[in-house]
Amino acid sequence: xxxxxxxxxxxPRIGDKAPAFKAKTTQGDIDxxxxxxxxxxxxxxxxxxxTPVCTSEFITFASMEKQFAEANCKLVGLSVxxxxxxxxxxRSIQEKIEYRGHKNVEVKFPLIExxxxxxxxxxxxxxxxxxxxxxxxxxxxxxxxxIIRTIIYYPxxxxxxxxxxxxxxxxxxxxDAFGIATPADWxxxxxxxxxxxxxxxxAKNRMDGKEDMVCQEWYFCSRKLxxxxxxxxxxxKS
Ligand code: BEZ
Numbered sequence: 001x002x003x004x005x006x007x008x009x010x011x012p013r014i015g016d017k018a019p020a021f022k023a024k025t026t027q028g029d030i031d032x033x034x035x036x037x038x039x040x041x042x043x044x045x046x047x048x049x050x051t052p053v054c055t056s057e058f059i060t061f062a063s064m065e066k067q068f069a070e071a072n073c074k075l076v077g078l079s080v081x082x083x084x085x086x087x088x089x090x091r092s093i094q095e096k097i098e099y100r101g102h103k104n105v106e107v108k109f110p111l112i113e114x115x116x117x118x119x120x121x122x123x124x125x126x127x128x129x130x131x132x133x134x135x136x137x138x139x140x141x142x143x144x145x146x147i148i149r150t151i152i153y154y155p156x157x158x159x160x161x162x163x164x165x166x167x168x169x170x171x172x173x174x175x176d177a178f179g180i181a182t183p184a185d186w187x188x189x190x191x192x193x194x195x196x197x198x199x200x201x202x203a204k205n206r207m208d209g210k211e212d213m214v215c216q217e218w219y220f221c222s223r224k225l226x227x228x229x230x231x232x233x234x235x236x237k238s
Contacts, residue, residue: 011124014151016044017143019122019208025076025110026086033146040073041142044160045125045135049081049089053159057137058090059099060162062107070235072144073169075195078112079135086111129156139165141172154200173234178225188234189227196221 012019018033033041041051048053061075063107068075079086097103114135125135137154149172154160163181171182180192196219199205215221231237 012122012140012148012151014148016148018140018146019119019147021119021122023112023114023119024083025112026083026090027108027110030076030112032140036074036076036142036144037146038144040071040075040173042068042146042165042169043075043076043123043138043140043142044079045078045123045138047131047134047136047156049077049085050092053091053157054079055089055097056099057159058093058107059097059102059105060160061109062161063102064166065109068169071173073164073168075109077107077109078114078119078125078131080114080117081115084117085220086113086146103206106236124153127153141169143172143176170230170234174225174230177233178229179224180225183222188230190225191222192225194220194221194223 003114022031066144094106120135125138130136139152141150145148183193213221
């Protein structure tokens with residue numbers, strides 16, 4: 001892996017540009033995040049090839065790859081294992097493992113080899129209190145401009161919740177598309193939040209029910225956003 005920037009002294013944060021790197025993957029060389037410009041990308045790490053939790057996660061990611069692609073989002077995996085280990089593990093998964101009804105699963109998205117740990121360190125995936133020689137289960141949501149928009153870290157023993165990963169992606173895209181925020185546990189079709197800054201100029205009208213927003217208080221205004229509108233604008237589905 002050829003790193004393009006000097007090793008950061010701090011971890012990447014939400015709102016930062018995703019650290020750039022070039023690396024080898026199971027799908028050829030990668031120039032990250034440059035080659036993903038225009039797409040969302042989920043860059044995720046796993047602790048080690050040939051381990052059970054990671055195997056269940058790869059089968060789940062692969063089975064949802066089309067669903068993520070329909071939301072203009074590509075998947076990229078990473079661990080500190082080498083390329084031949086990655087290739088052997090993915091082949092074994094396809095030939096031998098069934099998880100939750102998914103079998104013969106081919107992992108088509110790239111899996112980065114990071115034996116130097118340079119990428120893992122640049123992304124804060126090595127968290128020494130948890131493991132010094134393996135990456136934790138990190139998930140970086142990176143937008144079409146290469147900006148980190150959400151980061152989720154899980155420890156080694158905890159497999160990720162893929163409903164939540166997909167929900168977070170759609171919520172981020174919905175917030176961008178409609179200029180709103182999404183409340184706790186939001187899913188498409190639920191009411192969305194109008195930020196106080198955007199709502200206070202005509203809060204009185206809203207509190208009187210004269211606009212389509214409902215304000216319970218000046219800091220808690222919401223409006224309807226039908227699921228069909230989200231599907232149409234975010235997923236191009238009519
Ligand atoms: C697993 O994927 O099963 C795993 C990997 C590293 C430590 C513990 C569990």
